[in-house]
Amino acid sequence: MLSVGSLFSGIGGLEIGLERAGLGPVKWQAESDAYAREILARHWPKARRYEDVRDVDRDATRVDVVCGGFPCQDVSLAGSGAGLDGARSGLWKELVRVARVVGCRYLVVENVSALLVRGLGTVLGELAASGFDAAWDCVPAAAVGAPHRRDRIFLLAWRVPDPERDAVRQLAERGEGAACAADAGHAEPRRVGAAPLALMGDPAGARRQGRPEPGERGQGWESLVGARGEAVGWRQAEAARRVGGVLADPDRWRREIERVASRQPGQPGAPWRVVDGRRLPLWPPGSDDLDGWAGVPAAAQPAVRRVADGVRRPVDGARRKRLKALGNAVVPAVAEVVGRLIVAAERERLRTLDELAGVEAREAV
Numbered sequence: 001m002l003s004v005g006s007l008f009s010g011i012g013g014l015e016i017g018l019e020r021a022g023l024g025p026v027k028w029q030a031e032s033d034a035y036a037r038e039i040l041a042r043h044w045p046k047a048r049r050y051e052d053v054r055d056v057d058r059d060a061t062r063v064d065v066v067c068g069g070f071p072c073q074d075v076s077l078a079g080s081g082a083g084l085d086g087a088r089s090g091l092w093k094e095l096v097r098v099a100r101v102v103g104c105r106y107l108v109v110e111n112v113s114a115l116l117v118r119g120l121g122t123v124l125g126e127l128a129a130s131g132f133d134a135a136w137d138c139v140p141a142a143a144v145g146a147p148h149r150r151d152r153i154f155l156l157a158w159r160v161p162d163p164e165r166d167a168v169r170q171l172a173e174r175g176e177g178a179a180c181a182a183d184a185g186h187a188e189p190r191r192v193g194a195a196p197l198a199l200m201g202d203p204a205g206a207r208r209q210g211r212p213e214p215g216e217r218g219q220g221w222e223s224l225v226g227a228r229g230e231a232v233g234w235r236q237a238e239a240a241r242r243v244g245g246v247l248a249d250p251d252r253w254r255r256e257i258e259r260v261a262s263r264q265p266g267q268p269g270a271p272w273r274v275v276d277g278r279r280l281p282l283w284p285p286g287s288d289d290l291d292g293w294a295g296v297p298a299a300a301q302p303a304v305r306r307v308a309d310g311v312r313r314p315v316d317g318a319r320r321k322r323l324k325a326l327g328n329a330v331v332p333a334v335a336e337v338v339g340r341l342i343v344a345a346e347r348e349r350l351r352t353l354d355e356l357a358g359v360e361a362r363e364a365v
Contacts, residue, residue, distance in 0.1 A: 002346060003027050005060065005102060007053045007068030007095055011039045011325045014067045014110065017335025020269050022343050027061040030068075035321045053094040058101055065342065066099050069110035069152075069330055077114045084119035092119075096126050105159050106342050110330055113138045113151040123155070132157040133240075135248040144261045144333035152330070154338050158243050158345065161236040235360075239352040246345040256340045260333050269336060 002023050006015050009029040018024065030050040031037050037049055050056050053068075073079045074086025084092055092109075099107045109123070116138070127134055134157040141150035246252060263270035 001025070002064035002106070002342065003061070004065045004067060005056075005063035005098070005104070006030065007056065007066065007098060008070050008091075009036070009040055010069070010328050010330065011036050012043055013330030013332050014069065014108065014335045015044065016332040017330070017337075018065065018067060018108070018339040018342075020332065020336040021339025023065060023339050027063050028056070030056055033325075036325055039325065053091060053098070056094075056098050056101070060098070060102055062102050063104055065106045065108065066095065066102060066104040067108035067110075067335075068095050070095060072112040072114075075115050075118045076112050081118075084122055089119075092123060093126070096123075096130055099132070099157075100130050106345075107132060107155075107157040108335075108338055108342075109155040109157070110335075111153055113153050115153050120153075120155075127157050131159055131161075133160045133244055134158070135244075137250070137253055139253075139257065139334050139337060141331040141334060143257050144331065144337070146331060146333075150331065152334065154334065156247050156338060156341060158240065158247060160240045160244070235353055235356045238356060239349045242352050243345045243349050246348050247341055252341065252344065253337070256337045259340070260337050269333060 004015060004018055004023055004026045006012070006026060006029040009015065009031040010033075012026075012029070015024075015026050015029070019026070026044050026047045028048040028050065029040050029044065030053040031040060032051055032053075037051070040047070040049060048061070070092040071088035074082040074089035075084065080086060082089070084090060092111075095107065095109060107127070115123070120136070124134060134155055136153055136155040138151050138153050140146075140152070141148060260269065
């Protein structure tokens with residue numbers, strides 16, 4: 001299993017989805033809101049919790065996956081328009097910093113769809129400088145059965161071992177050097193097929209696409225230190241290339257979305273429930289859908305975690321906190337789609353390493 005660390009955790013929507021996909025355990029979480037931390041403590045009692053993402057440093061447990069939805073207030077079209085330079089959305093840099101420090105293999109970033117036009121290129125450039133490639137898409141909550149759009153961009157980044165980088169630079173990327181890598185390189189997004197999914201360009205400008213040619217070994221391929229201490233060789237480079245093929249495939253994204261959205265009642269994570277023998281949506285009808293509410297037995301109302309449809313006045317403090325927590329949360333079913341992609345990519349990576357190790361062993365005989 002791949003361990004998970006979470007930044008800007010909220011009430012753990014990303015973690016729930018990733019766990020449903022088979023990832024975990026969650027080793028640590030960072031969340032500034034005290035009420036949200038109480039919820040996190042109830043569901044992940046063994047995870048370490050930080051009150052500030054800036055406190056997550058070298059003492060944090062190494063994890064395979066770092067996830068987080070950084071503050072959107074300055075990026076959102078309804079916000080100030082300060083973008084990634086804003087005081088709140090500017091914390092996006094902590095995601096990349098922590099990814100370097102803990103040496104994660106995968107990074108999951110969530111935010112409002114306005115990021116596509118308000119700073120995505122900057123994020124991609126910083127990821128490229130840190131040795132990550134990335135694919136992204138806008139996945140609305142409606143795609144997994146919710147009766148509202150809630151457009152959100154989900155960016156999936158994976159580490160690309162580059163044997164042409166020297167060991168000093170790789171140590172810097174892990175947060176163990178005086179400075180991080182400065183060669184942002186080419187990070188212009190391009191479309192894959194006809195879908196909005198995009199794959200980031202080669203951050204180093206000269207990524208190897210498979211095994212080295214005869215005679216190339218001995219030029220540092222097996223001697224450099226990787227993101228988590230492993231040797232960076234042609235096998236790791238080829239495995240990373242195949243990981244990119246999985247994560248940047250728009251058809252695979254669509255298939256995983258369809259699998260999550262089409263679950264039947266009774267299956268874990270299904271967007272349906274059964275009440276009095278009737279199949280009903282997990283999500284409640286909208287506030288103006290009187291016919292929809294008429295078909296829901298009173299015993300089944302409300303369907304959204306003890307929060308009734310509509311807002312009564314006055315709103316008491318506890319209810320206000322619950323509404324805020326739900327409003328800021330990530331829809332777990334969408335996060336599960338991303339988690340399923342990571343699981344598929346990791347299986348391909350391990351299969352590739354085993355396959356190529358076997359080839360090398362046979363050649364050595």
